[in-house]
Amino acid sequence: MEITQGIGRAPNFCFPSLVEVGCSRCGFLDLSWLVHAPKLQSLMVAHCNSMEKIIRDGIAREGLAASGLFSRLQCLGLLDLPKLKSICDHTLSFPQGVDFKIQDCPGLRKLPLESNGVRGSFSIDGDRGW
Structure with missing residues (x-):
């Protein structure tokens, strides 16, 4: 799925009411289609041995901003993803109070937090290195 939106164009939301996604033991390399779910509140990804990124390279910063990706997220769980290297190449605006669960x-090595977004409260529950 490719996002090719210009600045000022309304995003095309395929999943306007989707609030919760769970992905376990899948063969996906990424979950870039999530940019079409503006109301996403909970994302749990576990035991996906092929997953390298949550949002793949090549999605324009403007497209991510217009999509509101993770702007309503309350919980992000990433568990046992041995090949995961990043959530997204661009920084993202997470709402205050997000609960990050990162294990295995x-x-x-880092979260794509926008510096203004870091001012709010959030929690990280994870391995000792986190």
């Missing part, structure tokens, strides 16, 4: 993701 040895390649994931």
